[in-house]
Amino acid sequence: MLKIQEIREIIKLIDQSSIDKFTFESDGTKIKLEKKNEGATHQMVAQPQSEQPVQQAAPAAAEVKKEEPKQEVEKVEESPAAESKKSVDDASLHKIPSPMVGTFYKSSAPDAPAYVQKGDSVKADTIVCIVEAMKLFNEIEAEVSGEIVEILVEDGQLVEYGQPLFLVKQN
Known part of the structure; x- marks a missing residue:
């Protein structure tokens, strides 16, 4: 399973590229990223292929991850300007x-x-x-x-x- 930092890095790279759709599958986890004209949207779907209890827990985790990268994209845009304004050399x-x-x-x-x-x-x-x-x-x-x-x-x-x-x- 990918770590949240790795997922954020993938989102940043896709946002900066000209790629419109991206799908990644590994160890039963599937991540789909899709950009639309009016802005970037991120859809993440976890599809574990192991035991039944894991399948029940995975959708909740997928929902959290689906929301968190959107916050990251917003903060990445704000952070450099705010940091350069406040930095003291x-x-x-x-x-x-x-x-x-x-x-x-x-x-x-x-x-x-x-x-x-x-x-x-x-x-x-x-x-x-x-x-x-x-x-x-x-x-x-x-x-x-x-x-x-x-x-x-x-x-x-x-x-x-x-x-x-x-x-x-x-x-």
Whole structure:
């Protein structure tokens, strides 16, 4: 079975190419991608060829994957412009990168206060945010001591591996 990152990469390549239809089959999984004139649409169908319980679980997984790549395509278009606008080329600032692909959350719950705000002081072990990946909430630590100078992503935004999340002025 393909990993979600591999599927996203295939979608990016198809969107950038002149190919209108693409079908991929491997280990009982089938992925169909089709572009139409008014915009790209993605259809993914999982067709496991093994046991019956797996067949019942696969359609739910296919629905999740069908929606998630559409979000990725939208974020890819927004991310370069937003990142170049906000990036600061100062060698003294430390970037806290995302250690994985996932969804950025500034707090532990929607009604909870943010872990950090612009101007807050942090230590190396201070939790600065959560990145959710595959229904797991991963706490991200600052890894350096200093002051949060800039928060580079919005709450609920999809982030890529290595994408800078915060700029920190080190002490």
